[in-house]
Amino acid sequence: MSAGTAVRARKRVSWTGVALTVWGVVVFVFLFLPIAWIVVFSFNTGRILTVWNGFGFDGYKAFFDNPTPQAAVKVSLIVAVCSALVATFLGSLAGVALARRPGKWAIGFLLFVALVLVTPEIVDAIALLPWYVLLGKDWNLTTFNSGWTRLIVSHAVFSTAVVTLIVRARLAGIDETLEEAAGDLYATPIRRFTQITLPLMMPAVLAGGLLAFTLSLDNTVISSFVFVQGTTPWPVYVFASVKAGLRPEIASISTLMFILTVIAIGTVGLVLRRGGGSSTDIAATMTGTGT
């Protein structure tokens, strides 16, 4: 760029730039409007959530006084941790295989991963409910009659696909020389994996695990089909309450879970950033749009 254009750019206000900035602000307001509304209304003291009565902590008090929503949050947290562990284990192994042992098989496998990722959730939901009934009641695999198993397994299908892609992307970006050097220095395959490959892929494993945790915590559609009374996760509790009538305590739970999600996602961002990703890479990873 010549000096002349630089001076001109500083002096002239470009109307397209101003219009774009205004649009950017408008979109951000739109994106945060309903979330702000939920947070504000979580301090509503009225009996009905939609009608503003006054400011107070009644909604939060109702949540902390009532064991049912608390139990639901507890179910969600336990399921989220377990399904994240399952998905991280399965997905990491598959990610390593894709990055380090590619071949014709990878095409077939990636097709599976893609199908899992694009299938509308409602299809998974209606497919899994009869499947669990069949496994649990007809084939006597009684563990599938348990709400815990059903929720953990269902949530870990989609997130295994997500973890697979994240780990694959991370390892594909690092060449194999370090691992080969370890092999040349007589490290056993196991040591090679635990001391070289595993530390290298750790940021992706952690990020994938946290995303799996968040995905499970938020899952509503599949959960509301496969859950069993007694192990109701919080989104299903909220969904059922919406049909019965909105109370301020729903907004309070939502606000608390929102804070939890922001913390989890903020951590993912930090982990990926410390692992050396640019903000573009991080955004691409966190939405599954980068691979």
Next chain:
Amino acid sequence: MPKFTLALPAWTWFIVFFAVPVGFVLLFSLGQQVDAFTQRPNVSPSVWSLDNFRDAIDPAYMPIFWRTLKISIIGTFICLVVSLPFSYWLATKVSPRWRGFLLGLVLVPFWTNFLVRTIGWSLILSPNGLVSSKLQDVGLRDSPLALLYTQTGVQIGVVYNYLPLMILPLFVAFDRIDPALREASKDLGASKVKTFAQVTMPLAMPGAIAGMLLVFIPLMGDYITPTLLGGAKGSMAGTLVASEFLDTFNWSLGGAMAVIMIAFILAALIVVTIVGLLLRAILIANRRVRLPSEVTA
């Protein structure tokens, strides 16, 4: 040890808890409901028929499939129109110092529970909510406006819920374009509009296509937004399928509806792909300069 050994556990997992169960849905769609109290349909090959598909395209249900397609196409289009300038702004106009932070802000609503966001909209759209009261305050309406439980309400809800899925891939695409290409275009005398239309946009096309797929496919199968914001007037295919499985226990009919829903998605994708390829061929034929991404094509 075969190369795919480490992927075997995940592969088995996908087969047992994805492929086989989805296969069963196909099987149900060919079977027959036993009676109103039995959940599991009769799927023995002797009763296989396409009766469920005939029932599913009944005039009682067909308008809901068309409405789903309409809401999804309009929703995808609005998401694209809103995101194009927004993602372009974020990727090229915002200073790099702020970009990471603003991108993080876009991720927050994306990761906020779908249900919670939608409940937020049901508060805003209700007759005594924000939109209605503001319109009355400024005198545009003299009575409360009911957007909740209408098709418009669902349309607003789905645009909101899927918008980040369009913004992010478009941002990634714009961000990866070398600014030198835009400058070269301007140095060669092209106007801002021409540079955007002939250099930036063609290079960002993969991002736009990814965004459209990421919005359109889950939108077609959405179940939460129409349930919460649509009521009876705004129900979509996902609501239909869900009610056959949860309320009337006709898994056969529900399975057939799910198959039709997927057929609608695939048909739309095929049409769009063909039109897209034709447009691309016409555009490339009418342009004298080849962009780096097209050299190999």
